Amino acid sequence: MTDTTTLESVLTKTADVVAGVGPGQGTSPTPCEDYTVDQLVHHIVSWVKVFAxxxxxxxxPEDPEAIHIADPSAEFRAAxxxxxxxxxxxxxxxxxxxxSGVMPAAASVAMMTGEYLAHGWDLAIATGQPVIYTDEEAEVARVGLAPLLSPEYRGAGMPFGDVVDVPDDASGLARFLGFSGRHPH
Structure with missing residues (x-):
């Protein structure tokens, strides 16, 4: 059976970040340049429903971005x-x-783990929440995403940016963030 241990931990932490979004933060920018806080929350919740x-x-659904979300925290946790x-x-x-098509379950779990760690970090940074993901979770996410992230999924308008160089002695979280196209600091 597919190992969902790290995925479950990442999703639990991301649920806490979603729940921690405060009133008045919806129009704030995020490190994910295509999204405000409200837009990122909608993306996070709608796509966890797709993966579920x-x-x-x-x-x-025909259009995941058109899914109506009434209670982001509860709906994220349920999905x-x-x-x-x-x-x-x-x-x-x-x-x-x-x-987007058919893939093996293990690849979908790897994609989810990376997606929700990256976007959970984006949301935590944008809303001033602590980053609660571990280096071990980040390393699992990086290793899982590596074979899935071909160049056509990177760059402007894509789910992941171009790789950002980090020092060789960087933490597992910093290595993952750089790999996912984010500046860790």
Whole structure:
């Protein structure tokens, strides 16, 4: 079965960050230049629902960004639990269908782990919350994303920026952030 241990930890921490967004922060910019805080929260919550449906074998929405979200914190937590439960029951090579196509369950879990660690960091930084992800989680995310992030998924308008160089002795979190196109400091 697909190992969801790190994914579950990252999603739990990201749920806490989503819950920690304060009133009046919605229009604030984020390190993810395409999104304000409100837009990033919507992206985070709508896509965790997409991943959860994939892991459960449920139909996908036609346009994830058009999903109505009434209670971001509760909806994120529910979809995250559904995702972990669904993927933990699948073999690594089980095909799952995302809006963008079909991929093995283990690859989808790796993508989710990296996506939610990166965007959770973006949201924490934008809203002045502590960064609560560990170096170990970040290293799992980096190693999992490495084979999935070909150059066409990097750069302006893409999910991940170009690699940012970090020192050789950087922490696991800093290495992940640089790999994901973010400036760790």
């Amino acid at each position: 449906n994939a892991g459960a074998g449920d139909p996908q 995250a639990a559904k995702a972990v439960q669904g993927y933990s029951r699948l073999p690594d090579d089980a095909p799952v269908t995302l809006s």
